[in-house]
Amino acid sequence: MMSVITFARSNALPLLRTSITARIQSTTASLSSLVRVEDKQGYAVVSMHKPPVNSLSLEMIQALSESLSELEKNKCKGFILTSACPGIFSAGLDIREMYQPTEGRLKEFWSSLQTLWLQLYGSKMASVALINVRICHAPAGGCLLAMCCDSRIMVNGKAKIGLNETKLGIVAPFWFKDTFVNTIGVRQSERALQLGSLFSPEEALKIGLVDRVLPDTEAATAVAESELKEFLQIPAMARYLSKMRIREAALKGLVENRETDLNTFVNFATTDAVQKGLGIYLQSLAKKN
Amino acid sequence: MMSVITFARSNALPLLRTSITARIQSTTASLSSLVRVEDKQGYAVVSMHKPPVNSLSLEMIQALSESLSELEKNKCKGFILTSACPGIFSAGLDIREMYQPTEGRLKEFWSSLQTLWLQLYGSKMASVALINVRICHAPAGGCLLAMCCDSRIMVNGKAKIGLNETKLGIVAPFWFKDTFVNTIGVRQSERALQLGSLFSPEEALKIGLVDRVLPDTEAATAVAESELKEFLQIPAMARYLSKMRIREAALKGLVENRETDLNTFVNFATTDAVQKGLGIYLQSLAKKN
Amino acid sequence: MMSVITFARSNALPLLRTSITARIQSTTASLSSLVRVEDKQGYAVVSMHKPPVNSLSLEMIQALSESLSELEKNKCKGFILTSACPGIFSAGLDIREMYQPTEGRLKEFWSSLQTLWLQLYGSKMASVALINVRICHAPAGGCLLAMCCDSRIMVNGKAKIGLNETKLGIVAPFWFKDTFVNTIGVRQSERALQLGSLFSPEEALKIGLVDRVLPDTEAATAVAESELKEFLQIPAMARYLSKMRIREAALKGLVENRETDLNTFVNFATTDAVQKGLGIYLQSLAKKN
Numbered sequence: 001m002m003s004v005i006t007f008a009r010s011n012a013l014p015l016l017r018t019s020i021t022a023r024i025q026s027t028t029a030s031l032s033s034l035v036r037v038e039d040k041q042g043y044a045v046v047s048m049h050k051p052p053v054n055s056l057s058l059e060m061i062q063a064l065s066e067s068l069s070e071l072e073k074n075k076c077k078g079f080i081l082t083s084a085c086p087g088i089f090s091a092g093l094d095i096r097e098m099y100q101p102t103e104g105r106l107k108e109f110w111s112s113l114q115t116l117w118l119q120l121y122g123s124k125m126a127s128v129a130l131i132n133v134r135i136c137h138a139p140a141g142g143c144l145l146a147m148c149c150d151s152r153i154m155v156n157g158k159a160k161i162g163l164n165e166t167k168l169g170i171v172a173p174f175w176f177k178d179t180f181v182n183t184i185g186v187r188q189s190e191r192a193l194q195l196g197s198l199f200s201p202e203e204a205l206k207i208g209l210v211d212r213v214l215p216d217t218e219a220a221t222a223v224a225e226s227e228l229k230e231f232l233q234i235p236a237m238a239r240y241l242s243k244m245r246i247r248e249a250a251l252k253g254l255v256e257n258r259e260t261d262l263n264t265f266v267n268f269a270t271t272d273a274v275q276k277g278l279g280i281y282l283q284s285l286a287k288k289n
Numbered sequence: 290m291m292s293v294i295t296f297a298r299s300n301a302l303p304l305l306r307t308s309i310t311a312r313i314q315s316t317t318a319s320l321s322s323l324v325r326v327e328d329k330q331g332y333a334v335v336s337m338h339k340p341p342v343n344s345l346s347l348e349m350i351q352a353l354s355e356s357l358s359e360l361e362k363n364k365c366k367g368f369i370l371t372s373a374c375p376g377i378f379s380a381g382l383d384i385r386e387m388y389q390p391t392e393g394r395l396k397e398f399w400s401s402l403q404t405l406w407l408q409l410y411g412s413k414m415a416s417v418a419l420i421n422v423r424i425c426h427a428p429a430g431g432c433l434l435a436m437c438c439d440s441r442i443m444v445n446g447k448a449k450i451g452l453n454e455t456k457l458g459i460v461a462p463f464w465f466k467d468t469f470v471n472t473i474g475v476r477q478s479e480r481a482l483q484l485g486s487l488f489s490p491e492e493a494l495k496i497g498l499v500d501r502v503l504p505d506t507e508a509a510t511a512v513a514e515s516e517l518k519e520f521l522q523i524p525a526m527a528r529y530l531s532k533m534r535i536r537e538a539a540l541k542g543l544v545e546n547r548e549t550d551l552n553t554f555v556n557f558a559t560t561d562a563v564q565k566g567l568g569i570y571l572q573s574l575a576k577k578n
Numbered sequence: 579m580m581s582v583i584t585f586a587r588s589n590a591l592p593l594l595r596t597s598i599t600a601r602i603q604s605t606t607a608s609l610s611s612l613v614r615v616e617d618k619q620g621y622a623v624v625s626m627h628k629p630p631v632n633s634l635s636l637e638m639i640q641a642l643s644e645s646l647s648e649l650e651k652n653k654c655k656g657f658i659l660t661s662a663c664p665g666i667f668s669a670g671l672d673i674r675e676m677y678q679p680t681e682g683r684l685k686e687f688w689s690s691l692q693t694l695w696l697q698l699y700g701s702k703m704a705s706v707a708l709i710n711v712r713i714c715h716a717p718a719g720g721c722l723l724a725m726c727c728d729s730r731i732m733v734n735g736k737a738k739i740g741l742n743e744t745k746l747g748i749v750a751p752f753w754f755k756d757t758f759v760n761t762i763g764v765r766q767s768e769r770a771l772q773l774g775s776l777f778s779p780e781e782a783l784k785i786g787l788v789d790r791v792l793p794d795t796e797a798a799t800a801v802a803e804s805e806l807k808e809f810l811q812i813p814a815m816a817r818y819l820s821k822m823r824i825r826e827a828a829l830k831g832l833v834e835n836r837e838t839d840l841n842t843f844v845n846f847a848t849t850d851a852v853q854k855g856l857g858i859y860l861q862s863l864a865k866k867n
Contacts, residue, residue: 126483150483166820169813177823182475186760186824187786193820194704194728195812208476234485235458242455242482245466246475415772439772471764497765523774524747531744531771534755535764 034063036084037071043126043228044076049084053091056141058105060094061112064145068119078126078232080224081149087135087159090142098269099278110265113141114258117175120148122251124240126231128152130224131210132217133159137198140165140172143209147179150231150243152210153224155217160198161209167196169277170268173261178250184208323352325373326360332415332517333365338373342380345430347394349383350401353434357408367415367521369513370438376424376448379431387558388567399554402430403547406464409437411540413529415520417441419513420499421506422448426487429454429461432498436468439520439532441499442513444506449487450498456485458566459557462550467539473497612641614662615649621704621806622654627662631669634719636683638672639690642723646697656704656810658802659727665713665737668720676847677856688843691719692836695753698726700829702818704809706730708802709788710795711737715776718743718750721787725757728809728821730788731802733795738776739787745774747855748846751839756828762786 038045046067048054071079083089097109120127129146131138134157138146143161146152154161163180165172172180172193180189188207191197201213212227214220231239244251254261268274327334335356337343360368372378386398409416418435420427423446427435432450435441443450452469454461461469461482469478477496480486490502501516503509520528533540543550557563616623624645626632649657661667675687698705707724709716712735716724721739724730732739741758743750750758750771758767766785769775779791790805792798809817822829832839846852 151480166812166816169816171816171819172823174823177820181824182479184476185474185763187762190760190821190824191729191789193823194817195808211480230484234455234483238455238458238460239483241460242466243479245461245463245482246470246479440769471768473765474763500769519773523744523772527744527747527749528772530749531755532768534750534752534771535759535768 034060035067037067040225042077042232044071044079046071046079046081047084048082048090051085053088053136054083054085054142055091055094056113057094057097058109058112061109061116065112065116065119068116068123068125071125072123076125077236078128078228080128080130080228081145082130082224083132087133089131089133089136089138089159089161090145091136092139092141092143095278095282099275099282101269103266103270106266106269107262110262111258114175114254114261117144117148117179118251118254120145121179121247122244123148124236126150126228126236126239128224128228128231130220131155131161132220133157133161135159137161137164139163139198140176144176144179146210147183151212151224151227153212153214153220153227154201154204154210155220156201156213156215158200160200161204162192162196162198164196164198166194168281170274173265174257175250175254175261178253182246182250323349324356326356329514331366331521333360333368335360335368335370336373337371337379340374342377342425343372343374343431344380344383345402346383346386347398347401350398350405354401354405354408357405357412357414360414361412365414366525367417367517369417369419369517370434371419371513372421376422378418378420378422378425378427378448378450379434380425381428381430381432384567384571388564388571390558392555392559395555395558396551399551400547403464403543403550406433406437406468407540407543409434410468410536411533412437413525415439415517415525415528417513417517417520419509420444420450421509422446422450424448426450426453428452428487429465433465433468435499436472440501440513440516442501442503442509442516443490443493443499444509445490445502445504447489449489450493451481451485451487453485453487455483457570459563462554463546464539464543464550467542471535471539612638613645615645618803620655620810622649622657624649624657624659625662626660626668629663631666631714632661632663632720633669633672633674634691635672635675636687636690639687639694643690643694643697646694646701646703649703650701654703655814656706656806658706658708658806659723660708660802661710665711667709667711667714667716667737667739668723669714670717670719670721673856673860677853677860679847681844681848684844684847685840688840689836692753692832692839695722695726695757696829696832698723699757699825700822701726702814704728704806704814704817706802706806706809708798709733709739710798711735711739713737715739715742717741717776718754722754722757724788725761729790729802729805731790731792731798731805732779732782732788733798734779734791734793736778738778739782740770740774740776742774742776744772746859748852751843752835753828753832753839756831760824760828 034050036047036049038047048060048064050060054060098106127149129149129152131146131152131154134155137159138161140163143163146161163172163176177189177193180193184207199207199209201210204210205213212223214223323337323339325336325338327336337349337353339349343349387395416438418438418441420435420441420443423444426448427450429452432452435450452461452465466478466482469482473496488496488498490499493499494502501512503512612628614625614627616625626638626642628638632638676684705727707727707730709724709730709732712733715737716739718741721741724739741750741754755767755771758771762770762785777785777787779788782788783791790801792801
């Protein structure tokens, strides 16, 4: 049964029982079309739907954030995070948000991403990423979203997954790195972060970046569902607190350094060198289309 | 040559050269029958013998703790930790210690477990866990004891090993988690802690929870012995200090938070919800027997 | 084109933009013969050449350190670290530096090793270790040098690699341990540090101590070159800062504890027990030759 939730202004979530406030300020009716939430009995399917490539613009990030807030408010126990754009999971952060931005919007963009990560990585809900890529890779921000889930199921194909920031001359923030290290370990992270490596499904499976690889979307969907149900069979509070045992240090790292991280990002993104690089990159994309 | 040591009141051990005191208070003659210590030339075999399942009651924990103290006092260089109950390693903490307890005994129970972990995980002696399970799993506390050793040899069979606390609605203490992460890494711990996973011998081998799997007890015993001898060939002080390089952070974590951890446990265990859950669980066990 | 650089007195490098000063004091013309630097287009090949086994004496350590300083000064982007002694990478620290030393030289020896590690592990340059061993193992200090590089390519053969300090009754310093853990993880480090394990090329590959094993030096050299070129294709600043995300905690660990580590080493090395052990060991080496 498909039901698209219209997201009302949602209150800030008490995350980690600390002073984090989800700084979700603006919501418009249009946000609701960016993320589709399907109510399955006992869990939800959250599908990104921002054609062509589910790029993470400010509005997309806020729509995801509000979907999660809404689900938690409705006592939802778990969700599958996936894409409603065929062959694509998410192409990552929307580069256009960083090119010739107003400072206000750039700050809101990054702060919203911080909030989304804190929500997703520290979620009380169980979560499985169904990475139904075939056409487009799941780089950077797309890989980050998947790593925040409790399990990752990937469809086999030519598309790859990874944190490829260095290939664009930029550096993954420390909390991307912490998430990466918690997922694939120190040495693999060291190498892959430096090289901006994108991994094929089989390679990703081998280093532990994904947990299962299935031949097609149908098979992957079935496994994602059974995987989520396995998590949902565990008493919820014990499961959540056990997750926090592992993730709380990384979450605390961002909570305590949000402002510094925000300023670092804004200063970096607005340097002449980065702006020039982004301009060239966007021009090359425009020519392709 | 079999010799059952009768444990006298033992003094607190200077552990980590810090102010840890092994709070072993009560000892009775009957403790000596719970743990059998066999003197092999150059090392010892420490066998848990509390039928039917080597559950870790207060007395069992203290008996293990005193066996280790006694061995260290006698300049023993290393030991194999195993079970004298056929087909069983240890079923973990004795749930009955937590059900309708007196506060005094509950505190002594938990404090004794802390002491045992500090002794075993920080032991100057080399140690090999010979996990001779076939009938009964080695969950929770049983798995913890094995992880504290320097090497783990498991007999193949239907029995499993892991930290399954969440399946009972409880959460492994942070020092169980630290031991787990140091053994199988962050990602495997994150998943297994949440799901309360119990691993077959082959699965445990694959994720590094055990080091060798052998087809039967005889073969496993031979490997455990040769493994221990390999550790014993290394100059003892250099070997011990190298172990401390890796384990000292985790050990320090409990030493500095013993009281907090004790209070957290006592408060948690005595909540109505947990007491009710334990009651139902114990009733179900009673019906089985 | 082969060009042997003659090393002039080099200034201390600003490392990690902190107050580290590379305490390179004495240089003599003879240092230049210990390390050969070959200029390839876009990168360098740094070859240790101190027959018979590239032992790391004070002069050898300083020559390596100065080679790196010189390369950075010349804006070199990357290098292959290898050996010009056939069949040998490096036998590790020169034991003779520790036997009946003057305190001044012993301190300079250890301080120089600290400096070399800080330079190599925190290098802005990309680096690949070409471990062209066949005859002689790459233990202790030799293994450390390799682990500091961004990638390790090893020639297959009978020679082994590892941190074997405990076998000589000594303990790897904490920063050796940190480098080890960052490379092969906690559990493998715990076991290998205790046992002083030396790994065959295939074993080293399996635990991640090396990244590739090739059948001969020619094949290994080709792979080392293509591997380095892969790192060099990445924008240099983004690559370097990504490396620092992973390594900065370990680097900071030594920067903040240099004096303590130096004193610990000097006190330990000059104890009667260690001096006696080293004497016996050196006598046994002398008899072999």
